Amino acid sequence: MNRGIWENHYRKEKSELIIPDENVVRSFVRFIQENPDAWILDAGCGKGRHLDFFLGYTKCVYGMDFTRNSVKGKPDRNTFLGDISQIPVADKSFDYVLAWGVLHYLPPEKARESVRELRRILKNPGRLFLTLRSDEDTHIAETVSKGDLAGAEVWTYSRDDALALFTDFRQVRYGYIERIPPYLPGEETERKIAHHILDLEL
Numbered sequence: 292m293n294r295g296i297w298e299n300h301y302r303k304e305k306s307e308l309i310i311p312d313e314n315v316v317r318s319f320v321r322f323i324q325e326n327p328d329a330w331i332l333d334a335g336c337g338k339g340r341h342l343d344f345f346l347g348y349t350k351c352v353y354g355m356d357f358t359r360n361s362v363k364g365k366p367d368r369n370t371f372l373g374d375i376s377q378i379p380v381a382d383k384s385f386d387y388v389l390a391w392g393v394l395h396y397l398p399p400e401k402a403r404e405s406v407r408e409l410r411r412i413l414k415n416p417g418r419l420f421l422t423l424r425s426d427e428d429t430h431i432a433e434t435v436s437k438g439d440l441a442g443a444e445v446w447t448y449s450r451d452d453a454l455a456l457f458t459d460f461r462q463v464r465y466g467y468i469e470r471i472p473p474y475l476p477g478e479e480t481e482r483k484i485a486h487h488i489l490d491l492e493l
Contacts, residue, residue: 327349385414388409391422422486
């Protein structure tokens with residue numbers, strides 16, 4: 292799997308993202324205002340940019356990642372090592388689970404296993420908020436061929452394939468985000484970053 296590549300990534304200063312994604316902010320704030328006693332998991336938390344944001348609203352927050360370099364050295368956060376396809380917590384442990392930019396780095400069967408795990412650990416009712424890289428994306432291929440994550444594996448999804456992963460959820464809200472990252476003079480074409488957003492409820 293990609294573990295060694297991600298361990299190396301999280302040794303680098305550039306992995307220290309600070310600003311939470313605006314889509315996560317909107318989703319979480321709406322949820323926590325209506326559910327102030329909710330238990331929260333950031334599954335694939337990286338260096339913790341969303342954990343820090345969540346902790347501004349509640350202390351019932353946990354972060355999980357499969358790399359030691361992402362979760363170590365964070366005594367003020369409840370972080371633990373774990374594989375998203377085999378999450379080491381009991382059934383129905385969390386009210387809100389975030390899996391932001393995680394599942395598309397897994398082979399499709401592993402992604403399906405992970406969706407089943409995420410569903411298992413959600414309370415009923417519960418909310419799952421995540422992204423999957425779209426097959427309209429033209430940026431990620433360069434990133435995993437010669438960029439910061441060179442050698443990593445990634446899978447992209449059509450809208451239909453993305454939605455097909457979540458047929459066991461009672462409510463599925465679908466969104467799509469797209470942006471053009473900065474590019475250097477002389478590059479022949481603009482690159483496009485494109486994600487499906489899934490806001491799911493049991």
